[in-house]
Amino acid sequence: MTLATGTPRDTRDAVLHRQHSRESAARTYARTFPIVPVRADGMTVEGADGRRYLDCLSGAGTLALGHNHPVVLDALRRTLDSGAPLHVLDLATAEKDDYTGALFENLPRDFAESAKVHFCGPAGTDAVEAALKLTQTATGRRGVLAFTGAYHGMTAGALAATGNVAVKQPLPTGGEVTRLPYPYAYRCPFGVGGERGAELSAAYVERLLDDPSGGVLPPAAMILEAVQGEGGVIPAPDGWLREMRRITAERGIPLIVDEVQTGAGRTGAMWAVEHSGIVPDVMVLSKAIGGSLPMAVVVYHEDYDGWQPGAHTGTFRGNTLAMAAGAATLRHIAAAGLAERAAVVGARMTERLTALRGELPVIGDVRGRGLMIGVELVDPSGTPDTCGAHPAAPELAARVRAGCLARGLIVELGGRHDAVLRLLPPLTITDEQAEAVLDRLADAIAEASAATTGGRP
Structure with missing residues (x-):
């Protein structure tokens, strides 16, 4: 398979190098997701290197039905x-x-x-x-x-x-x-x-x-x-x-x-x-x-x-x-009742993420509505504010994002100090995909948290 320009799949690095040399310093997503997408279907994106990813960014919410919906x-x-x-x-x-x-x-x-x-x-x-x-x-x-x-x-x-x-x-x-x-x-x-x-x-x-x-x-x-x-x-x-x-x-x-x-x-x-x-x-x-x-x-x-x-x-x-x-x-x-479906699946995902707070103290807050979900990461060793919120942990969030990508999951950051993991999956996400997203995200948070605390929970 070739890219749209006729570039072979194995030249992903060359494509990324040309992007870096030709495009402006204002690039955003391209900096943190070194992917050259060549095929996409539903929630799945395939890169030029053959790797497949679950896309929880969805064009910053643009792809309500996912990629290339019939x-x-x-x-x-x-x-x-x-x-x-x-x-x-x-x-x-x-x-x-x-x-x-x-x-x-x-x-x-x-x-x-x-x-x-x-x-x-x-x-x-x-x-x-x-x-x-x-x-x-x-x-x-x-x-x-x-x-x-x-x-x-x-x-x-x-x-x-x-x-x-x-x-x-x-x-x-x-x-x-x-x-x-x-x-x-x-x-x-x-x-x-x-x-x-x-x-x-x-x-x-x-x-x-x-x-x-x-x-x-x-x-x-x-x-x-x-x-x-x-x-x-x-x-x-x-x-x-x-x-x-x-x-x-x-x-x-x-x-x-x-x-x-x-x-x-x-x-x-x-x-x-x-x-x-x-x-x-x-x-x-x-x-x-x-x-x-x-x-x-x-x-x-x-x-x-x-x-x-x-x-x-x-x-x-x-x-x-x-x-x-x-x-x-x-x-x-x-x-298809996809708004109602978003409410149900989103509530299920939010509930599981909220339950993770007991295991992973770096999760300060889980919030959202429907399939617009945020997970705010914090430094649990820092001094909490008057509401009990610990300091934001942007470096940890960046490591979690990278850990998600390594596991085949695309998530982006936002919020104050870029310490909030943002989940915007397509409304067509299946139950199996939702579980896969949560599994990969939980693993990435646990790994990054362990590295931060020296292996302590």
């Missing part, structure tokens, strides 16, 4: 065979009409009945920019409320709303952002944890906005993630989300929910907002909604549709293949 491939082949135009800017096509229908069929009912959709550039960050511009246009305001731990993208406005300091330091970002405390039970920003931490977060937000000397002008929007992904797989309590909806609604502040990573069944519901029952004003969607191909949209209440023609454009808003694959994917997730 539903996706059939949709792509039908579209290619039909002779449909693959690029027509934002003109109406049968494929676009069908995609919009599939999307609206699967949006929360109370949201969909008064919604408009805008097709953006193919990345989620552009949809975030569109959402911010939309609410700024509608309200005539400029400021944005965003949260600690947030990740919304790498373009100016989205980066300003992002919490990660490391990616913001080199250059100024656009926009006036007020940073608010996101409820993080394990490392509570108020040092109390649990439900009380979420209550304090809500109280802080409300009092800050109502304080005439609080320094916060009426904002154009609040943007949040119902489950923070890059921030460390931190689910917001449902009650806290309902409080954010109440606070913003009472003050005429549009609420934007970023569902780029949580959408399309990932959290055990088609959309993460459905767990709390809130109806946002704007939803930002990308990743899985394109059926593995580039796609991003912003969906919003029709009352905010005050844009002039051309207010937010982009050359690649009309990706016909992504629309075909995305429509097929959304309908298959709904028809």
Whole structure:
């Protein structure tokens, strides 16, 4: 077998060397996963060296159905065979009409009945920019409320709303952002944890906005993630989300929910907002909604549709293949009950990982929703904080990631200090694959932990 370029399998190192010499220093996944994939099916990826891996990264959540799912491939082949135009800017096509229908069929009912959709550039960050511009246009305001731990993208406005300091330091970002405390039970920003931490977060937000000397002008929007992904797989309590909806609604502040990573069944519901029952004003969607191909949209209440023609454009808003694959994917997730399946399998995996904490003290916390799971690794010999959380262990996490790769398992890191192992398997993961993931992960943690503690448990 050969690579797509005709390169023999046994020249994997040569391909990686050329990538290193030609591509930018901003490479991320390629640095920690020295793999040259040549074949992929479902959850399995085969490298040019013949090794096979279980993929628990899934394109950072893009591959809801895994690699090369028959539903996706059939949709792509039908579209290619039909002779449909693959690029027509934002003109109406049968494929676009069908995609919009599939999307609206699967949006929360109370949201969909008064919604408009805008097709953006193919990345989620552009949809975030569109959402911010939309609410700024509608309200005539400029400021944005965003949260600690947030990740919304790498373009100016989205980066300003992002919490990660490391990616913001080199250059100024656009926009006036007020940073608010996101409820993080394990490392509570108020040092109390649990439900009380979420209550304090809500109280802080409300009092800050109502304080005439609080320094916060009426904002154009609040943007949040119902489950923070890059921030460390931190689910917001449902009650806290309902409080954010109440606070913003009472003050005429549009609420934007970023569902780029949580959408399309990932959290055990088609959309993460459905767990709390809130109806946002704007939803930002990308990743899985394109059926593995580039796609991003912003969906919003029709009352905010005050844009002039051309207010937010982009050359690649009309990706016909992504629309075909995305429509097929959304309908298959709904028809096959994959969101419900994600809830069941995710709960089972989380339960087993939580049980491991007793055997492996380096596991500080296990959390998540559905098949969006985080395992935070810590130094159990370090001094705990006021909530009992031990210091983060990023070096240990990096060793565990490498140990997983050696065992044929792809997992990535995130969260504060990159100390959280993030599991994002496809929604099609089998029971056997789930057990294999947990076995390999547990072995990798135990080995890395033993090396850290000199063999002590």
